Amino acid sequence: MVPKTHPRYKSLLNREKVVEAFDKGILAKAGLTAHGRGESFDYLIGEKTTTEALHSIKVASAVLLLAENPVISINGNTIALSKHDIVELSEELNGKIEVNLFYRTKEREENIKKAFEEDKEIYNKIKNKKIKLLGLDPATTNKQIKNLDSLRGKVSEEGIYSADVVLVPLEDGDRTEALVNMGKTVICIDLNPLSRTARKSTITIVDELTRCIPLLTKYVKEYKQKDKKELENIVKNYDNNQNLKSILNYISNRLKNMEI
Numbered sequence: 001m002v003p004k005t006h007p008r009y010k011s012l013l014n015r016e017k018v019v020e021a022f023d024k025g026i027l028a029k030a031g032l033t034a035h036g037r038g039e040s041f042d043y044l045i046g047e048k049t050t051t052e053a054l055h056s057i058k059v060a061s062a063v064l065l066l067a068e069n070p071v072i073s074i075n076g077n078t079i080a081l082s083k084h085d086i087v088e089l090s091e092e093l094n095g096k097i098e099v100n101l102f103y104r105t106k107e108r109e110e111n112i113k114k115a116f117e118e119d120k121e122i123y124n125k126i127k128n129k130k131i132k133l134l135g136l137d138p139a140t141t142n143k144q145i146k147n148l149d150s151l152r153g154k155v156s157e158e159g160i161y162s163a164d165v166v167l168v169p170l171e172d173g174d175r176t177e178a179l180v181n182m183g184k185t186v187i188c189i190d191l192n193p194l195s196r197t198a199r200k201s202t203i204t205i206v207d208e209l210t211r212c213i214p215l216l217t218k219y220v221k222e223y224k225q226k227d228k229k230e231l232e233n234i235v236k237n238y239d240n241n242q243n244l245k246s247i248l249n250y251i252s253n254r255l256k257n258m259e260i
């Protein structure tokens, strides 16, 4: 157990959660290295939500509300760190969550199903159809994303395949590109502004997952008061490349002016 007084409490707690998910067979080995890469970029941005990230979070919230069929795509890292927050966000939308794994095995699918269903509250939400956990049942996960190998490209018709907007926390570049090529609006959450995912997505939120999801939920709730026109105005002038450039500037200025 990490003591609460530890100056790096939150970061260490997240690391523990990721390790625990690995031990439970939810996360692949590569998920551990992906987490470490995220941690290092979080140091560079100062472990807080930047103004630029908040801007893309607001735009993403409006886009999610304007969507007809938004789907939240989740992988091992997302489940390890943000299972409950993802459920809460999806309930504010249409309840669709789809498991989308880079390393898909029958065993990992089973472990993920268990991780959701062993939580009584979440289990009841699935039973009462408040949320839908897609991407695990082979009978309905039978569509294929073009240009990806068969296991990595498996999606459900009701979920990612027919979605107009996909929120992909921690996606890999290839799949992001494939989704964009299918004409989808892709919102990613990625601490690395240089990753292919960050550069290929329609909207890139350069922020840490556990800071970001509650903020998305907050703005989705708040923006429900707005009409379509107002939401469209929030989205209208957003420029993802510009936003990424601002973040790189922010990081380099922060490093140049840092007192050691």
Ligand code: ATP
Residues within 6 Å of the ligand: 034, 035, 036, 037, 038, 039, 041, 077, 081, 170, 171, 172, 173, 174, 189, 190, 191, 192, 194, 195, 196, 197, 198, 207, 208, 209, 210
């Ligand atoms: P590509 O360049 O193809 O996108 P990648 O190496 O970035 O490849 P992954 O290996 O899937 O793709 O890495 C996942 C990404 O998730 C990393 O870029 C890392 O910075 C980011 N990441 C890891 N943990 C978190 C987190 N907790 N919050 C936000 N981003 C994270």
Ligand code: MG
Residues within 6 Å of the ligand: 170, 171, 172, 173, 190, 195, 196, 197, 198
């Ligand atoms: Mg990536």
